[in-house]
Amino acid sequence: MLIAEWFMNIEELDFVTDRLARLLHLSPEVADFVILLIDLGILFVITGFAYLISKRLLLRVLHRIVSRSETQFDDILLEKRVFNGLANLVPAIIAYYSLPLLLRNYAFMTKVVEASIKIYVVVLIVSVVHRFLRALEVIFMGIEKYKDKPVKSYLQVAAIINYIGGGIVLISIITGSDFNSILLKLGALTAVLLLVFKDTILGLVASIQISANELLKVGDWVTVDKYGADGEVIEINLTTVKIRNWDKTITTVPTYAFISDSFKNWRGMQSAGVRRIKRSLYINMNTVKICNQEMIERFKRFQLITPYIEERLRLIEEYNKANNIDTSHPINGRQMTNLGVFRQYALAYIRSKPDISTAEPILVRHMQPTENGLPLEIYCFTTHTALLEYETLQADIFDHLIAAVRYFDLELFQNPTGTDFRSLARS
Known part of the structure; x- marks a missing residue:
């Protein structure tokens, strides 16, 4: 100058x-x-x-x-x-x-x-x-404080404003028009702009709500059934959320979908340090029966439930004597069933596992009977939240219970197979 x-x-x-x-x-x-x-x-x-x-x-x-x-x-x-x-x-x-x-x-x-x-x-x-x-x-x-925040979304909004503002200035220079007059003319195109930038506007609103309510953070494990996403959030930007699935594929989900649709965030489970096991064994109801003396003596040898059987026998005997029950018929008075004993065995076995949290509920319960048998649900919480350790422990528990069922004169239900039909033909 x-x-x-x-x-x-x-x-x-x-x-x-x-x-x-x-x-x-x-x-x-x-x-x-x-x-x-x-x-x-x-x-x-x-x-x-x-x-x-x-x-x-x-x-x-x-x-x-x-x-x-x-x-x-x-x-x-x-x-x-x-x-x-x-x-x-x-x-x-x-x-x-x-x-x-x-x-x-x-x-x-x-x-x-x-x-x-x-x-x-x-x-x-x-x-x-x-x-x-x-x-x-x-x-x-x-900065650790902002690593899990959707900062990129806000910066993308700033970038869009930067490009729009620069474009308006360029138009005013090329056409020789006043900057304010161009803005007024663009106001008439608001409806068109809203349509063009619909995803951007929805993404911005969603990003603000996600950040304010802490619905989602980078590193969270989320499940979005609608988009087939199940994995870790690796990026949150203005229009999409990138999720690395457990099979190492990447799924992109619209940001506003986390506001408009339902999704499951497993952060609560991870922060609590426990993960729920909730799975059922389907018992063939035709194999459920009242225990006779031979069965009771056999069940006493199962160390996990020996104290339970002895205490249960004492209570049953006291009740039947106090109420003058005719025990010559097995359905009179109080009796033990093989399914009830197995429930107590499953409960004792689960409690014996050091990786099961005793601070959370531990249940072995009947569910509504179905055409596939009587569901016996195992409900407990493990201290392992990582997928590998969690699935290994869950498999160990059910491996043992599936193998142990037959020792209680019970059978698991499954649809007939070719082996079943061949056995029937031989008989």
């Missing part, structure tokens, strides 16, 4: 043009064009010199300052080339303020070149803001 003012104070420019025309025997028009070329050459040298100073000298000094700084903020800005973009503004500003002098006799060309420089500056500023937003994303992701 100072260089331009220095040139503007020279009052002998026309005199130089006339003098050059006489010395070189040129027409005034040609002499003026030669002077224009000289002025453009001077402008090129000045802008080139400014570019070298800003890019070579200032950036090197800045690199040294940043390398000695203890904070990581300026390192990230440098890595994302924010300062490089700002350095490119210096030559453009010098060229812009020098044009009124250098192209003083070319009004149309002055407008075209000024508009071109303005466009270049706007594009450069938009690019610098975009790099700055990317740097902010890296900075926030490096």
Whole structure:
């Protein structure tokens, strides 16, 4: 700007043009064009010199300052080339303020070149803001407090505003219209814009609600049945949530789906440090019967339930004597059943496992009978929340119970197979 003012104070420019025309025997028009070329050459040298100073000298000094700084903020800005973009503004500003002098006799060309420089500056500023937003994303992701927050969604909104604002400014430069008048014209297109940016707007609203209510965080294990997603959240952005499924595939779910649809977040289970086991064995009801003396003596040898059987026999005998029960028939009075004894065995076996939480409910209960038999549900909580340990423990429990059922003269229900039909034919 100072260089331009220095040139503007020279009052002998026309005199130089006339003098050059006489010395070189040129027409005034040609002499003026030669002077224009000289002025453009001077402008090129000045802008080139400014570019070298800003890019070579200032950036090197800045690199040294940043390398000695203890904070990581300026390192990230440098890595994302924010300062490089700002350095490119210096030559453009010098060229812009020098044009009124250098192209003083070319009004149309002055407008075209000024508009071109303005466009270049706007594009450069938009690019610098975009790099700055990317740097902010890296900075926030490096702060423990914000790692599980949808910061990227808000930065994407800022990026969209940046591009829209830059686009409106470019339109006003190219068309020569006022910025405010363009905004008023765009207001008439609000309905169209809402339709175009529907997902973005819904995503923004969803991101705010997700963040405010802590519905979802990066690292959460979620299950979204509608989209077939079951795994860990690895990214939350403005329009989508990326979920790495347990089979290592990636599922993208619209952000607003976590507000409009139902999903299961397993964070509560992980923070509680326990995970529920809830699975049933289907008992063939035709095998349920009252225990006779031989069965009771056999069941007494099962160490896990020996104390239970002895105590139960005592209580039954006291009740039957107190109420004068005729025990000659097995259905009179109180009796033990093989299913009831097996329930107590399953309960004792589960409680004997060190990885089962005793602070949570432990149940072995009947469910509503079905055409597939009587469901005997195992309901308890394990201290293993990781998939591998959880499934291993659950399989160990049911392996044992499935094998133990036959020792209580019970059978598990399953649909007839070819083996069943062959056995029936042989009999």
